[in-house]
Amino acid sequence: MKVSEISELMEVAGLHSLKIEECDALEFIPEEVMDGNPSLQHLYIINCCSLKSFPQGHSLTALKILYIQNCKKLEFLTPAKREHQFALEHLCIGSSCDSMIVLPLHLFRNLISLSIWNCANLESLTITEGIQEKLTFLEALEIRDCPKLVSFPKGGFPTPNLSSIWISNCKILVKLPDQLHTLGSLRSMFINNCPELVSLPEGGLPFMLSLLCVTSCEKLNLGSEWGLHKLKYLRQLEIEGGCKNVKSFTEDNILLPCNLSSLRISGLSNLRDLNGLQHLTALKTLEISCCNKLQSLPEEDLPSSLSSLCIKDCSLLIPKHPNKRKRLV
Template structure:
């Protein structure tokens, strides 16, 4: 270890490190010279003020700092940073430091923070990262409540496998402050998460919103139709307790909507989909126990170009009168609807260029046979057809 330290100290200028201490580094200063070699530091347990040496401002050129696989590391004192350490740091990555409980709360130029498998790390409302744009938190016990508008310049937030996260909220004191830079939000594998802020998310430039495998999520953000007026992509997957969208429905700007494995989020006219003139791609993959016919008349918007429905276990009828007004529809896909056997009165849109029905009943397959099936006239105008009893 000593030989490795001396070698890295010798070449610290190549790493962009300022000379910040004199003499031979003590064991407490080991990490000073290992900013580029911080994997597998099994013995380090604390970073204190001595980490920065004798200079008033340390590591002035360092922009990217990564720590990984340091199981004994517990403390990284904030006092150590407020004295002038890391004035240019833009990216901080911390992985597999399962006993770390604190990180510096003031990094003025930090733009990216990536934290993974730090089970004891706690976040609080005193964190001051005014330049933060990208935040990724994965496999951590904390936070329980996450306050979004602590980071006014945040563009991308991903929270994954945070087992105790319950609420994503907006601070009451800062509720008037919009998240003007916020563009993408992804929440996944947070099984105790229940809801978003009751007042909604004031993010006028959010374009992508994804929530997946949050078993206890009961509600989406309020006022989505007005506060998220730039939203283009919404993906909701694996949220079995979600039963409806907020009053007012979905943002009219939405272009792609995907709903998967949300067995109680049943499509209905109250969603206001028909009035969403920008919606072009709709995917619904849910094991609804009571949907025997789809879609309802007046449910879908005429703007759709792609429609996929999958895993409807009791679906028997494709309601053509709910599809025939879709004059822009190019691709219709139906997968794993084993009871589907009836194409109702009406016709499929003349705009269709591709029809796929996979995993349907044998009867439906026979009735769609070229020239002799009773449904052939309904599908004969579609250039590309694939009707299969089994999924490939």
């Protein structure tokens, strides 16, 4: 049920799912609303600009899905609620909760997905030291547009089933989560527009990774700590910007994994040639763009598996083998 007026809200009862949207006068959700809906499992709160607090009781602990958007005054976790465990399986907080500086993950041990975006003052995700329980169910983590984010839980994420990480537009973030290489279920990883990020954590990338996208991280260099050549399950790789140390892919510390099927490279300002790709015998798609020092394709043939080749905005590159170029286009 969707409500937009306080009077409507006071009349709801027996609901499984409730959406409160554009209820501008609402400053708090009355206890009666939660008490009258003991089976409520899905709660969506959107564009409630005056909302400051949830009920002070324990009624939120039964929710499975909580979605909060454009509620900047809302205090998500009061001191009293920091003492409770929540049954939430999906938590989304966007453009809301300006008072939230720390998000204590150990309160949400049943989470399957966590999405945080545009939380203006969020500085860290934490797990209280000494907590032994793992976040066993967490599969997807998305954090984007959090301008003050600086840290993740000390020692990394205790998330054995995490399969996807998306970190984007966190302007002062210097380090990724520790112990990334221990996340044995991680399949996809997107890191975008983190201009202060300088390196990957010690231990490198997870062994089972199949998709890696790193874009607009200008201080990040591609080196041996990535361990790309060890990632035998990696199928899709995208690198855009940064990596100023890369001139070629022939150096031992930046060898690409042989089972890649898709490779996209853009904005590598010092890339001079594409040598080092011949061993990519599964490569089907290759896209190169905005590499203004790129001067030549490999002297030997490109991988015979290649079915799609796109090269654009590489001002120094002049095709030497028109027939081969025609065959690949």
